[in-house]
Amino acid sequence: MNTAGEVIKCKAAVIWEPKKPFSIVEIEVAPPKAHEVRIKILASGICRSDDHVLSGEIKVTFPVILGHEAVGVVESVGEGVTRVKPGDKVIPLFIPQCEECRPCIHPRGNLCKFNGLGTFAGLMPDGTSRFSCKGELVHNFISTSTFTEYTVVHESSVAKIDAAAPPEKVCLIGCGFSTGYGAVINSAKVEPGSTCAIFGLGGVGLSAVMGCKAAGASRIIGVNRSKEKFPKAKELGATECVSPLDFEKPINEVLFDMTDGAGVDYSFEAIGHTDTMAAALASCNRNYGVSVMVGFAPALSEIAFSPALLFTGRTWKGSLFGGWKSKDAVPKLVSEFMQKKFTLDPLITHTMPFEKINEGFELLRAGKSIRSVLIF
C-alpha cells in the first residue's frame, strides 16, 4: 500500500512524564516536509542515554518518543531529498551532518550545529513536530525517535546503508558500537603496541575494547566494578580485567603498579561518573598519556582536579559518537561489519518484540543486558 503523502497511524512507545514506563499507543505520523524523510523502523537498540531521560538526568520536553539506535527503510521522502529514496535501508543519525556548518567542514569536527543535544527541544528544524497523539503534540528525541513504527527525520540525520545488512545487528552502529570503537580509533588514534585502560565494560566500553584490539594495542586493561563482564571483555580482546572493589588503594595507583610506574598510554571512561573520569585521567602516563571521556555525566556536575595532572603533559579530551562525521562514517562502518572486520554479536544479549520495551529497560537497569534490540 502506498502511504506517501498520507498521515500514517501506527504504534509508538510514548513517555508522558519522567520516571514512568513506556505506554504503547497509537500515534499519527505526518508526511515528511521538504528535506525530510519518513522511515519505517525495523529494529532499535536500547541505549543507556534513553534511560537517562527516564531517570531525569537528561531533561527533555514531554510527551516524547525516545530511541536513537536503529535501522529502518525509507517509506517516503519530502521535496528536495536527493540522497535517499523509498525502499532504501537507512540508519537515523542522532548527530546530523549538514555538511555546511563549521564542525561539518572542519576535518576534525563532528558536532553539526543542527544537533539536538544541547537543547533537547524535540522538534524538527522548522520548529514543529511530525508526531501527535489524539491531537496532542508529541516531541522527538535527538533528531531520531526510533521507538515507533514510523518516524520522520531531516535528511541531514539519515545515512543509507548496505541493503543486505541485518537490521537487528547493525542498529548498534547508530550509537553504542560507534561511540566506543570510534573513541579509540578516531578520537584517541591508539597506535599498535599501546597500553590502554577502559573504565566501564558496558556496551560502549566493550566496543572500546574492540577498538583497542583492532588498533593493535598490546595491553588492554578492563576496569569494571562487577566482575560479570570480565569474560566477555576478555573474549573481545581485554588482556587483563580489574575491579576497583578488590583494592584498598585508588584504581589509578593500581594501574600505575600494573604498568611499572608508567601509567597507561590511553585511558577511556565509559561509565559517566565524575570520579571515574578523574581516575581515568590520573591513570594515564603523566607526560604523554591521553584520556578520553566517553561517558555523559549528570547535568550540572563538576570535577575538581589538580592542575598538575595536566601540567606535566597529559591530554584530556571528550568524544561524542566516537568523533565520527555521522553520515560519512555510518555506511562505511556497516560495510566493515559486512566484511567481518568486527563483530556485533557479543554485544547483543537480548532481542525482543517492540511491545516488550519495558522489559528491555528493566534488563538494562538490572545490569543483566549489554544491548537489547527491539524488533518491529
Ligand code: COD
Ligand atoms: N567503577 C567501575 N565500573 C563501574 C563503576 C565504577 N565506579 N560504576 C559503574 N561501573 C560499570 C558498570 O558495572 C557497567 O558495567 C559499566 O560501568 C557501564 O555500563 P552501562 O551498560 O551502564 O553503560 P553503556 O556502556 O551502555 O554506556 C555508558 C555511557 C557512559 C557511555 C553512556 O551511558 C553515556 O553516558 N553515553 C553518553 C555519551 C554519548 O555519546 N551519548 C550520546 C547518545 S548515547
Ligand code: ZN
Ligand atoms: Zn545512545
